Amino acid sequence: MEQDFEILNFIRQNTQMGIDGIKCIVEKVDDQRLEKALRKQLDEYTRIYNSANTLLLSKSGVPEDVNALAKISSHIAGILNTNSGDPVRKIAESMIKGCAVGVAKITHHINNFSGDDQGVLELAKCLKSFTEESIEEMKAFL
Secondary structure, eight states: OHHHHHHHHHHHHHHHHHHHHHHHHHTTOOOHHHHHHHHHHHHHHHHHHHHHHHHHHHTTOOOOOOOHHHHHHHHHHHHHHHTSSSHHHHHHHHHHHHHHHHHHHHHHHHHTOOOSOHHHHHHHHHHHHHHHHHHHHHHTTO
């Protein structure tokens, strides 16, 4: 059960970073295609976050949020990316980098999963798949 809590909190934190990062920049994006892609990703991150949160609470787990320093750093990066050179490319690069880190970490959790609930594993695989798709989608903006 403890590993279920760990992976669910990771999923919550990972999606929380995606949600916060996208919210920080989406209103400043001038490219309609990029804005549409980011809003689609925001919706999916929110859906996965809500699923992980509901599952964690149903198991009486304790939600652990992203630390404030990580959130601040994400916001600063988002602001810098929208205010420099080619913002569309910079945002896409930043999203790809963040997603790549997320894929590596969730893959580690999946490969080492020995939890009790296969639903937790399926949600982790869903996040991994979505994050990989997001990387591919962002490549079009490079």
